[in-house]
Amino acid sequence: MTSKKNLPKRKALTLFSSKSLAGLLLVFFFLFPLLDGNSYHIDVLVTAGIFILLALGLNVIVGYAGILNLGYAALFAVGAYTYALVNLHFHIPFWIGLWLSAAAGAFFGILLAFPALRLGGDYLAIVTLGAGEIMRIALNNLDSITGGPNGLLGIDHPGLWFPRYNFGVKSEPYYYLVYILVLLVIFFLRRLEASPIGRAWVAIREDEMAASCAGVNPMRAKLLAFGIGGFIAGIAGAVFAAKQGTVSPDSFDFVVSVMVLAMLVLGGLGNIAGAVLGAFILSLLPEFLRGFDIYRMLLFGIAMILMMLLRPQGILGELHHRQEFLEKKMDEGHE
Numbered sequence: 001m002t003s004k005k006n007l008p009k010r011k012a013l014t015l016f017s018s019k020s021l022a023g024l025l026l027v028f029f030f031l032f033p034l035l036d037g038n039s040y041h042i043d044v045l046v047t048a049g050i051f052i053l054l055a056l057g058l059n060v061i062v063g064y065a066g067i068l069n070l071g072y073a074a075l076f077a078v079g080a081y082t083y084a085l086v087n088l089h090f091h092i093p094f095w096i097g098l099w100l101s102a103a104a105g106a107f108f109g110i111l112l113a114f115p116a117l118r119l120g121g122d123y124l125a126i127v128t129l130g131a132g133e134i135m136r137i138a139l140n141n142l143d144s145i146t147g148g149p150n151g152l153l154g155i156d157h158p159g160l161w162f163p164r165y166n167f168g169v170k171s172e173p174y175y176y177l178v179y180i181l182v183l184l185v186i187f188f189l190r191r192l193e194a195s196p197i198g199r200a201w202v203a204i205r206e207d208e209m210a211a212s213c214a215g216v217n218p219m220r221a222k223l224l225a226f227g228i229g230g231f232i233a234g235i236a237g238a239v240f241a242a243k244q245g246t247v248s249p250d251s252f253d254f255v256v257s258v259m260v261l262a263m264l265v266l267g268g269l270g271n272i273a274g275a276v277l278g279a280f281i282l283s284l285l286p287e288f289l290r291g292f293d294i295y296r297m298l299l300f301g302i303a304m305i306l307m308m309l310l311r312p313q314g315i316l317g318e319l320h321h322r323q324e325f326l327e328k329k330m331d332e333g334h335e
């Protein structure tokens with residue numbers, strides 16, 4: 001049996017090894033464009049970074065608060081179309097449009113949550129699924145605003161004022177932009193995890209009635225989860241629209257919502273590192289399976305089924321719970 005004296009040493013070693021690994025990964029990622037130089041590879045990693053942002057945002061709703069959301073692509077679409085519209089009609093630059101998109105995503109997230117949270121379980125999931133489809137159909141039919149099936153074209157790319165530099169269609173600037181945003185979101189979520197609202201989400205996820213009896217306001221906590229999840233989705237949407245230079249409803253269908261949810265399940269729900277790993281794997285997997293175009297989705301489906309049978313908690317789910325257990329034992333050792 002592990003003595004209480006050894007717990008601080010084990011925790012210090014665990015934290016040191018995880019921080020060292022994170023530091024090495026950061027160095028590798030920021031040097032990758034210089035080491036590789038292949039625009040296609042960098043472009044794939046930019047797409048992976050956008051999906052990492054989406055997975056981190058959905059993790060707040062599904063992983064932390066325990067609310068199954070099958071319409072997350074709707075909030076992604078709100079962010080993309082917000083930047084496209086304010087840029088095309090009001091010539092607002094990307095750096096301002098980014099925050100307008102984030103605010104619009106948060107607003108629509110809360111707007112969706114108000115009626116949806118009156119339900120629970122499977123019924124709540126169906127409502128969010130319906131909201132996602134309503135958003136896609138609305139974008140297809142509001143031709144005068146959204147451009148209909150053709151979408152919106154000619155969206156400005158980001159740029160820097162000093163030194164004067166336009167990102168254009170080059171992949172490298174978007175690579176650094178999206179991964180800096182990923183780091184900022186991870187820092188924000190790490191702080192949020194340890195805050196009272198983060199602990200309130202965990203309490204609601206485990207037992208909503210018990211959390212309510214303990215003084216947690218479930219409705220307010222869930223609305224905040226939808227708002228923060230929508231905020232992050234709005235950021236991802238703005239980056240996507242700015243990089244592509246065009247947006248259309250086809251980019252925000254139900255498959256996107258399912259894919260982001262699968263990323264969370266693969267990596268481990270409620271785990272930031274799991275969300276990042278799951279998004280990274282499922283973003284790159286189609287590229288590795290390009291030689292098997294006919295069987296690509298079949299292989300993907302078989303892999304997910306095997307994953308759920310052999311490791312239902314996700315790749316990093318067990319490690320996450322083990323770390324929580326170690327920290328709990330550490331706290332008990334100090335008492």
